[in-house]
Amino acid sequence: MKTADAVLCALSKPETADGFISGEALAERAGVSRQAVWKAVRQLRLMGARIEAVTNRGYHLLGTGGILSEKAVASLIDETFRARVFVYQKIDSTNTEAKRRLAETSDVRSLNNTVIIASSQTAGRGRLRRTFYSPDGSGLYLSIIYAPKEKIESPALLTATAAVGVCRALFSLYDADAKIKWVNDIFMRGKKVCGILTEGLTDFERGGISCAVVGIGVNIAPQNFPHDIADIATSVLDDKKADTKRSALAAAIVNEVLSIYTSGKKGFVRAMKEYRERSMLTGKTVRVHPVINGAESYEAEVTGVGEDAKLIVKTEDGKERFLDSGEVTLHSN
Numbered sequence: 406m407k408t409a410d411a412v413l414c415a416l417s418k419p420e421t422a423d424g425f426i427s428g429e430a431l432a433e434r435a436g437v438s439r440q441a442v443w444k445a446v447r448q449l450r451l452m453g454a455r456i457e458a459v460t461n462r463g464y465h466l467l468g469t470g471g472i473l474s475e476k477a478v479a480s481l482i483d484e485t486f487r488a489r490v491f492v493y494q495k496i497d498s499t500n501t502e503a504k505r506r507l508a509e510t511s512d513v514r515s516l517n518n519t520v521i522i523a524s525s526q527t528a529g530r531g532r533l534r535r536t537f538y539s540p541d542g543s544g545l546y547l548s549i550i551y552a553p554k555e556k557i558e559s560p561a562l563l564t565a566t567a568a569v570g571v572c573r574a575l576f577s578l579y580d581a582d583a584k585i586k587w588v589n590d591i592f593m594r595g596k597k598v599c600g601i602l603t604e605g606l607t608d609f610e611r612g613g614i615s616c617a618v619v620g621i622g623v624n625i626a627p628q629n630f631p632h633d634i635a636d637i638a639t640s641v642l643d644d645k646k647a648d649t650k651r652s653a654l655a656a657a658i659v660n661e662v663l664s665i666y667t668s669g670k671k672g673f674v675r676a677m678k679e680y681r682e683r684s685m686l687t688g689k690t691v692r693v694h695p696v697i698n699g700a701e702s703y704e705a706e707v708t709g710v711g712e713d714a715k716l717i718v719k720t721e722d723g724k725e726r727f728l729d730s731g732e733v734t735l736h737s738n
Contacts, residue, residue: 409452411435412445414476416456416466417652427463455648471542471626471649473524481656486663488518495541496521497528499548500604500620507550507606513616517552518663522655529622531600532589533696533732538634543626545651549659551666552616557605560617561729563666564589564603565714566676567619570661571599572683575623578654581641584685587707587716587733591623592685596639599623621658625649674712681710691733693718707733 415434419426426434432442446456446464453470469477475492482488496502499521506521507513523546526539539546551563568585575581575591575598583599584592591599600622608615624640626649642649665676681687686707694702705718705726716728 408435408437408441409445409448410474410476411437412442413449413454413466413469413472413474414480416464417469417477418480419465423462423465425459425462425465431464468648469650469652471651473522473545473655474652475522477652478520478522478655478659481653482520482659483664486518486659486667488520488659488663490520490522493521493523495525495527496523498526498530498620499523499546500530500602500618501528503548503550503618503620504604504606507616507618513550513552513606514554516550517616519550520547520655520659521550522547524651526622530620531602531622537600537602537622538631538638539622540628543624543628543640543649545623545625545649545654545658546621547655547658548618548620549662550616550618553666556608556613556615557617558613559713560603560605560614561588561714562673562677563617563619564601565680565710566665566673567601567603567621567662568599569676569679569683570665571601571621571623571658572679573661574654574657575641577657578650579641583641583683585680585683586685587710587728588714593641594639597624597637598639598641619662621662623654623658625651625654677710677712677714680714684710686716686733686735689735691718691735693728694732694734696731 412435415431428439432439452472455467457465473492479490502521525541526546529537529539531537572583575583586592589601590597602620604618605614606616627640627645630638665672690706692702705720707718709717718726
């Protein structure tokens with residue numbers, strides 16, 4: 406697979422106006438023989454890539470068919486982030502793998518901007534200990550380890566702005582207009598297409614959170630969802646034959662999210678402005694479900710989202726509340 410990965414990476418960047426790259430140039434850039442290139446192209450086609458071959462012109466990548474390539478993703482991520490990318494065909498959970506790596510090091514900063522990507526998850530997780538449906542081939546599941554020099558003040562802000570980054574990536578690749586449901590869900594056509602789970606690592610010596618694992622799961626291609634989520638989940642694309650561009654989407658998400666995280670306070674402020682513009686709850690009546698044991702749910706009107714990513718609601722008795730936990734569902738009359 407390493408040769409195929411290298412060939413796919415080279416095909417993704419043809420450096421010619423017509424998109425073609427000669428077999429000789431492809432072999433040189435991939436560091437393999439012409440025969441190895443031919444075998445790699447054959448393997449990539451079997452995996453779903455659409456590659457055109459024309460005599461005296463070379464090869465032209467028409468579509469990746471959703472192939473997840475470690476080298477392709479890494480090559481598309483902004484070099485200034487110095488991200489390290491690891492791709493798995495199948496894994497229990499990208500967040501779990503990220504936390505395993507953090508547990509094995511004495512210097513969490515050394516893992517900053519490490520990206521774990523999987524084609525499928527056997528134990529994908531969402532908020533409130535829910536499972537996250539993660540079938541092979543139709544979705545993208547990734548986790549970013551964010552370990553800045555300073556301690557993390559607000560994990561909720563990381564989640565909210567990551568949602569903005571995902572929306573930007575979806576628009577850039579698929580021209581998709583997505584909305585955000587506080588705090589971590591991304592919706593299209595009234596149903597969920599993406600969920601985000603942020604988990605923090607506590608630093609007992611310094612106090613606060615030293616690093617975070619931001620997990621993102623996207624339903625890209627149409628699929629048969631399990632009965633319990635069939636009415637609330639959908640996919641970004643509605644054409645089963647469309648190119649899912651998973652490698653490109655993974656890189657786009659990483660670029661957008663890290664560009665926000667590394668832009669300082671102004672970057673977060675701009676992202677939260679866009680978050681409010683994309684909010685699908687503002688002005689709506691919702692039912693608030695507190696996470697505190699014994700606390701009863703209640704109805705409220707969403708009046709906005711604060712700079713700190715707290716949901717601002719007004720209860721029936723006119724009181725204003727600022728929510729930093731729990732869950733809200735749209736009220737149906």
